[in-house]
Amino acid sequence: MTPLSRNRNYRLLWASQAVSEVGFNASLIAFPLVVLMVTGSAAASGLVLAVDAVAQLLVGLPGGVLADRWNRRRVMLWSEAAQAVAVASLAVALWQGAATLPHMVAVAAVLGACRALFEPAEDASLPRIVPESQLATAVSLNAARSSVGQMAGTALGGFLVAVGRWVPFAVDALTHALAFVGLLFLRVPPSPPAERRHFVRELLDGLKWVLGRPEMRVTAWCAMTLNLFFSAYYLVIIVLAQSRGVPLGEIGVMAAMLGAGGVVGALIAPRLSALLSPHQAIAGVFWALTLLAPLAVFISNGYLMGALFAGMALLAPTANTVITTYQLLRTPDSLRGRMSGVMNVALGTAAALGPALGGVLAELLPGSGAVLLCAGGIAVITVLVTAHPVLRAYPRKDVMA
Template identity: 35%
Template sequence: MRPVAEETTGTADTGRPPSLWRNRAFNLLWTGQCLSDAGSAMATLALPLLVLQLTRSPAQAGLVGTASLVVTTACRLPAGVLVDRFDRRRLMIACDAFRLVAYVLLGLAVVAGAADLAVILVVVAGGSAATAVFSTAEYAAVRSLVRPEQIVGAVARNEARSYGTSLAGPPLGGLLFGLGRALPFFGDAVTFLMSLVAVVCIRRPLQEPRPDQAPAGSAAWWQGLRFVLGNPFLRALLVIAAPLNMAFTGMIFAMTLSLRRSGLPPALVGVVSMILGVGGFLGAFAAPALQRLLRLPTLIMVLCWSTAALMAVSVLVSTSMVTAVPLAAAVFLGPAANAALFGYQAAVTPDHLQGRVVSVILLAATSAAALAPALAGVLLAHLSGRTAMLAFPVLVAVSAVTATFSTGIRSMSSRPTAPAPE
């Protein structure tokens, strides 16, 4: 594999590692995904609006989001196998090309008046499957694009990208949909084209050489699962990530319902959601500074316990907009934890297992998050708002206890050493 210095500039003579901002390969991938994520956020808003206009049915509009989530979850493990078996660059190019064509065809169908629920669901299902493969390949490729000491910073940059596009994409999607129903889908297709070009322009390999073909079928993903369960840190990551994701998703959902039941206008509820997004966006930029101040095990423990306490405070003021303040502070801390945990995962996992290990962890985390709205709804239906919402700080406390007592977390070093290729 080529040395990283071939696509970075200007630090070898100073004795300091090059800045991540000067890493050409990583910045190409990151910029392409900024555009692609923004386009996907536009389409995610526009798709249920389109279905609602076509069918006048909120239930069918909701079906679009459910279909996307179900397909993405179902494709996680197969995506990990593909990413470890085939060339990651070619997979990413194929996924972008597929999504580009799919959303151009959807836009043309909308213009021609031929778009119906069946057409929309086919595009959403295909696009979600391609996104599952692409995102797994992107996670796995980061380790090949940056120096070991920069992996955590690279994951933090990706966190900032995610929060930033989630803030910018939906308003832009709403604006374009108001100007023309097909525009958000054509716009999404353009962003996939830009992502494809960015991936093509990366000259460095996105994986280490693979002398042996990876096993196929169930044996392949079982190999990844066995590696996760056999590594103390990765086992702890599973137990930490799943409750954290469920808690954040459920808490935000329950908070939204609680504010509406207390009479807060929908516009102000939207402002609360924006405050949370801004908290995460700022937290992603603060993540590297937090990681420099604290050792990784201490950082994870502090963030988990702080998040549990801040969520509990948010519950106490859950009937007013003030509830967004402590919850935004908890969201602010989230990117640092994610960057530390997933950055460390990328460093300690052999390259030929990256895709499968990432897919196992993401499957556990996203499946837990998918159950959160249903859990919140059941709790709110049978308990008072504050009592129901207390379930989510308790979930975070499970993660905090794991972080405190797990040998896998306590053994984390500040600069993990990447395992040698096998």
């Protein structure tokens, strides 16, 4: 069997998105700073980020339907092209000193909507690009790609905005253009023809598929709760670190070490997912968080906290690999876009609510109280995950196909 490293189509998809994600994360970190520079309003910065997130959530379910209706490669191409044009227009406006808040809000909406269209199309295309036996490895490598792109892009964005407020967006436009060119050479085997129904009916079919299967419903719940509590916990730890006088540079290292843990975890995920049962892989990440989360109460050094974050991130890619591989293999090709859309909306909602929850907890329970409450919530979910009969009966990899 041809290894993934020699799979031309997978290499094109992976490399094009690696480049695109670096540019995207560079402009994402720069966006609120630039909005603040242009408008002088912190509320405007928050508005732009909120529009991006809301657009992604609103387009998530329809995006899954379109990924199943349309040619998936074309959906990815048009998404990259639209993002390139949007950020290029903003770069030009900033260069000329003509950027306005409505323009920046519109660009944020385009970026969020395009990601909601691209992700289901990519997820649904993956099983047609790589063999089933290599799907878990491909999923884990995609996770590593995202983590590396986030770390590199975040570091690059801070530097680029110091060079010029328009520069991060010009670089982002270039990376999307390069990704577009790479995808032009991508070949995705055509999907079998599927019956077309009313758009809303097809959207509801996607929801029914996920919610009507206990194993998919439960794993979606696991992923949502994990995202919710960890997002809340992360913000609580940042607030706690600041209150304890941890230097800003060390806080930045904490975030970088979290990303590094995710990268290492993604690289070892294929081997771990082969050694562990699905239930062990999923429950393992919850147990790791349960054991590690309370330790933050006793740590006041940013580097040690970063090591703790890295440890907490290490097993998450294995659970993600197991869940995503199972979902893609068990979902018919005609429904894969919608399944991905449903999951992306669920995870995006949890990721959006998590920081809000963390902020409220940090305000109501200053100091270690918020940390212990988050850790307690994670522990309760861990017990439920460990004992859940559906997860205990989760099929092994050799019977997933």
